[in-house]
Amino acid sequence: MSNHDPDPEGLRRLETELRKARGRKKAHAEDRPPSKLGIAFRLSTEFVAAPFVGGAIGWGLDYLFGTAPVLLLVMFCLGIAAGFRNLLRAAKEMNTSDNA
């Protein structure tokens, strides 16, 4: 078969076949849950990063205002809260993408 003289009838048939196959593939892909390992790593890093960033901000502010270690502790706690916020948001995203 040559690619250079397309036969319109055959092409149309190919197009409908392709569309059907794509539909099948899509349905199949949505049935499959995302990898458990991926979920675990995603959630753990989402949670751990926030307290670190919070602590770092607090440390920086302490250095600026000379209030060590008050702001470090406060911002670290807020960081933990932000970590939970990240965790819940990530879990919500995973739920919606599962059902979509």
Place this chain on the structure above:
Amino acid sequence: MEQFEIHTIVPLEIGGIDLSFTNSSLWMCIVVASISLFLTIGASSRALVPSRMQSLAEISYNFIADMISSAAGKDGLKFFPFVYALFMFVLFANLFGLIPFLHAFTVTSHIIVTLTLALVVFTMVIVVGVFKHGIRFLKLFVPDVPWYMLPLLTIIEVISFLSRPLSLSVRLFANMLAGHIMLTVFGGFVVSLAAAGGALSVLSIAPLLGIIGVSALEFLVAFLQAYVFAILTCIYLNDALHLHEH
């Protein structure tokens, strides 16, 4: 460990800053060259019935295009080149790190590389958000809560937003680092057991089988982490494009 060491290949110093061409730079160049080669070969024939290379290139294109339109909507497709380049770079860097000879170097096993990539994404999200929404971009940090909760929750939202580049980069870097360390440790077991002599030498087959398993797992992780990096980029772009609509 030797596999994570940076060697200078071509020393270069400009204005007191060490800009030497290292093995890390070399492998980044190899990665970029391979991606270009892969896509050039894939796109060269333009056949209706694709060859294998063309199929691979088309699959990678469709994969990213589907990912963006599902995670960031149709207007997210403007960022296709960015997300595609990011995905391919991370994927190829991860996979090339698994080559057991040639002194292969895993660029993504260094946090400075992944953090830079993550900061590019982060900056991009802010620029896109401010460009598209102006000052209203700051509404991203204002959750729908009673007024007396606002100050506290706004701080929490800001920390949560700022933690994104860190979690994005640490995830990729830690995965690659852990995998390679695991391979090294198992390899060490094989050598020391085999050298122990007698019955212990026979046992050295166990960590060897372990290495085979871990290597297979590493291929999965290499792909998975590139995927996670790309999809999170899409999700963050979605935040910047659509603010609270999602």
